[in-house]
Amino acid sequence: MPANRQIVLDNRPTGEVTPSNFKLVTTETPALQDGQVLVRHHFLSLDPYMRGRMNEGKSYAQPQPLGEVMIGGTVGEVADSRHPKFKAGDRVVGMGGWQEFSVVDANQPGALRKVDTTHVPLSHYLGAVGMPGVTAWYGLVKIIDPKPGQTVVVSAASGAVGSAVGALAKVRGARAVGIAGGPDKCRYVTDELGFDACIDYKEHKDAHSLSKALKQACPDGIDGYFENVGGMCLDAVMLRANAFSRIAMCGMIAGYDGQPIPMQFPQLILVNRMRIEGFIVSEHMEVWADALNELGQLVGSGKLRPRESVAQGLDSAPEAFIGLLKGRNFGKQLVKLA
Amino acid sequence: MPANRQIVLDNRPTGEVTPSNFKLVTTETPALQDGQVLVRHHFLSLDPYMRGRMNEGKSYAQPQPLGEVMIGGTVGEVADSRHPKFKAGDRVVGMGGWQEFSVVDANQPGALRKVDTTHVPLSHYLGAVGMPGVTAWYGLVKIIDPKPGQTVVVSAASGAVGSAVGALAKVRGARAVGIAGGPDKCRYVTDELGFDACIDYKEHKDAHSLSKALKQACPDGIDGYFENVGGMCLDAVMLRANAFSRIAMCGMIAGYDGQPIPMQFPQLILVNRMRIEGFIVSEHMEVWADALNELGQLVGSGKLRPRESVAQGLDSAPEAFIGLLKGRNFGKQLVKLA
Numbered sequence: 282m283p284a285n286r287q288i289v290l291d292n293r294p295t296g297e298v299t300p301s302n303f304k305l306v307t308t309e310t311p312a313l314q315d316g317q318v319l320v321r322h323h324f325l326s327l328d329p330y331m332r333g334r335m336n337e338g339k340s341y342a343q344p345q346p347l348g349e350v351m352i353g354g355t356v357g358e359v360a361d362s363r364h365p366k367f368k369a370g371d372r373v374v375g376m377g378g379w380q381e382f383s384v385v386d387a388n389q390p391g392a393l394r395k396v397d398t399t400h401v402p403l404s405h406y407l408g409a410v411g412m413p414g415v416t417a418w419y420g421l422v423k424i425i426d427p428k429p430g431q432t433v434v435v436s437a438a439s440g441a442v443g444s445a446v447g448a449l450a451k452v453r454g455a456r457a458v459g460i461a462g463g464p465d466k467c468r469y470v471t472d473e474l475g476f477d478a479c480i481d482y483k484e485h486k487d488a489h490s491l492s493k494a495l496k497q498a499c500p501d502g503i504d505g506y507f508e509n510v511g512g513m514c515l516d517a518v519m520l521r522a523n524a525f526s527r528i529a530m531c532g533m534i535a536g537y538d539g540q541p542i543p544m545q546f547p548q549l550i551l552v553n554r555m556r557i558e559g560f561i562v563s564e565h566m567e568v569w570a571d572a573l574n575e576l577g578q579l580v581g582s583g584k585l586r587p588r589e590s591v592a593q594g595l596d597s598a599p600e601a602f603i604g605l606l607k608g609r610n611f612g613k614q615l616v617k618l619a
Numbered sequence: 620m621p622a623n624r625q626i627v628l629d630n631r632p633t634g635e636v637t638p639s640n641f642k643l644v645t646t647e648t649p650a651l652q653d654g655q656v657l658v659r660h661h662f663l664s665l666d667p668y669m670r671g672r673m674n675e676g677k678s679y680a681q682p683q684p685l686g687e688v689m690i691g692g693t694v695g696e697v698a699d700s701r702h703p704k705f706k707a708g709d710r711v712v713g714m715g716g717w718q719e720f721s722v723v724d725a726n727q728p729g730a731l732r733k734v735d736t737t738h739v740p741l742s743h744y745l746g747a748v749g750m751p752g753v754t755a756w757y758g759l760v761k762i763i764d765p766k767p768g769q770t771v772v773v774s775a776a777s778g779a780v781g782s783a784v785g786a787l788a789k790v791r792g793a794r795a796v797g798i799a800g801g802p803d804k805c806r807y808v809t810d811e812l813g814f815d816a817c818i819d820y821k822e823h824k825d826a827h828s829l830s831k832a833l834k835q836a837c838p839d840g841i842d843g844y845f846e847n848v849g850g851m852c853l854d855a856v857m858l859r860a861n862a863f864s865r866i867a868m869c870g871m872i873a874g875y876d877g878q879p880i881p882m883q884f885p886q887l888i889l890v891n892r893m894r895i896e897g898f899i900v901s902e903h904m905e906v907w908a909d910a911l912n913e914l915g916q917l918v919g920s921g922k923l924r925p926r927e928s929v930a931q932g933l934d935s936a937p938e939a940f941i942g943l944l945k946g947r948n949f950g951k952q953l954v955k956l957a
């Protein structure tokens with residue numbers, strides 16, 4: 282069996298994540314038992330939710346155990362199989378973690394899924410046609426549920442989730458407005474993703490300033506907001522929220538290192554009869570089939586053109602992850618492993 | 620026609636409301652035209668929402684116009700009628716405002732409603748079996764929707780809305796826990812209203828302290844919260860909120876004078892997949908009949924024993940209203956007018 286390089290969580294961050302929180306180790310992949318599949322990973326997905334898992338505190342999921350391989354979505358090919366439904370060469374998606382190979386018990390429901398790469402490149406199954414895409418779909422369709430002509434705003438708009446939110450909103454006849462960091466990302470959001478407008482939050486030093494820019498970009502107010510960031514973005518959007526507006530609370534990356542991120546104007550929830558709802562996509566497996574179907578069509582037809590930042594080799598994963606948390610990535614952050 | 624004493628809004632408060640914001644005037648009641656009814660008010664209702672109307676700023680309702688009679692719910696008796704459905708002596712509820720008499724165009728839908736005082740005292744139609752009761756009903760039934768065994772917390776628990784929330788929660792098999800100000804109110808909440816526990820927020824100087832008390836009172840966490848206050852109460856409850864908990868956002872009296880009342884831990888919305896929903900009962904007329912029916916039965920059967928603070932005479936309305944905003948009332952705040 283091949284040698285397998287792995288990244289484990291060595292110690293928990295206090296504040297910002299640093300490379301020293303991780304450790305690279307090399308192990309031998311164990312021999313396959315009946316029902317198991319050996320997967321060679323082509324790409325590892327890096328996602329903001331991983332930051333939450335690195336903390337010890339109470340969250341919706343168990344903390345990442347120390348000394349174990351970091352959790353993470355992977356796509357790759359079957360290298361060897363002792364399961365009748367998988368054969369060498371099959372393209373598969375799973376939760377292989379931060380390592381080059383994984384041994385998967387393929388009888389476990391949802392552990393390994395074969396994918397078709399005829400119209401959709403393999404890596405997109407970690408992004409637009411994977412967990413981030415379904416995350417966008419659930420929040421947009423099930424919580425925001427925009428009507429034609431309504432305005433939907435999304436933060437981190439150039440990212441894997443944000444870009445899909447915009448495409449799904451446009452297909453439903455809504456106005457899509459992004460918030461992103463820097464002129465390059467904003468240009469991509471409007472010119473390539475087809476959003477109606479995009480605001481560079483780095484040009485604004487507080488919520489009131491950002492809110493003025495939102496007023497210009499959203500002349501009819503804001504009916505739905507898909508939140509990936511929190512803090513100033515959330516406050517600014519709430520100042521422009523319409524009556525009966527909805528906020529899908531998906532992530533608050535601004536507070537992942539423990540910074541206080543108070544919501545400044547909660548009274549607006551009442552004044553505008555808003556609905557704010559937090560969700561985790563893995564608790565809504567019932568929507569995955571519909572969502573992946575629509576997302577696959579959007580990507581296949583070019584209506585959603587996801588962008589990727591690809592780091593090379595497992596060693597680069599910690600720095601790439603830290604970059605993601607700081608917004609240095611541009612589009613879906615991946616690590617190429619083979 | 621009788622002389623009519625009225626209280627008008629003379630000028631808008633900057634910060635706290637003061638008696639000088641109001642002016643007492645005396646006018647003559649106009650002669651009735653066809654379809655009109657002259658109502659002699661027995662009780663005026665004082666409610667926190669009036670504070671919001673006194674501001675000029677954007678809110679869900681039009682601001683109270685300067686120089687006009689303050690808005691307010693009233694119960695009374697028909698003194699004279701030129702409408703076939705009303706006759707002198709009928710007991711009626713309406714929005715007569717801060718004055719001793721009102722002339723009502725009874726053809727306007729919902730302007731005037733006859734009530735039966737056989738089992739329910741007239742004044743309760745301004746409280747438990749009126750707008751505050753329906754407010755409690757909507758938030759508890761339509762937003763919180765507690766399952767048997769779940770825990771529901773309500774702030775301002777001894778008030779007109781809070782007391783009804785507790786009774787409605789108990790009937791549904793939920794654990795009801797109140798937050799109120801002072802030992803007398805807390806005793807009333809547990810001993811007379813039948814809540815399972817009540818916490819005196821005045822014994823706690825910050826959200827973390829209040830949250831510890833909530834942990835004791837809610838050993839299985841909090842599944843639903845009915846918010847009348849905001850600020851420290853909201854933060855403390857969110858620190859104990861269960862997965863998939865619901866907050867019905869009804870009022871935030873802590874911020875009515877313009878104080879900042881940030882929500883300290885919005886990331887808990889995501890961590891606990893919470894749903895927070897603001898509402899205004901007047902936008903949900905479809906529930907009033909069902910709600911009033913259940914509330915009338917709760918009061919008639921003694922399962923809900925509303926308490927009232929009654930100020931004497933129209934002149935006392937401004938001071939009584941200021942007391943309400945400071946939590947000096949005990950139960951539903953009324954002004955006896957006749």
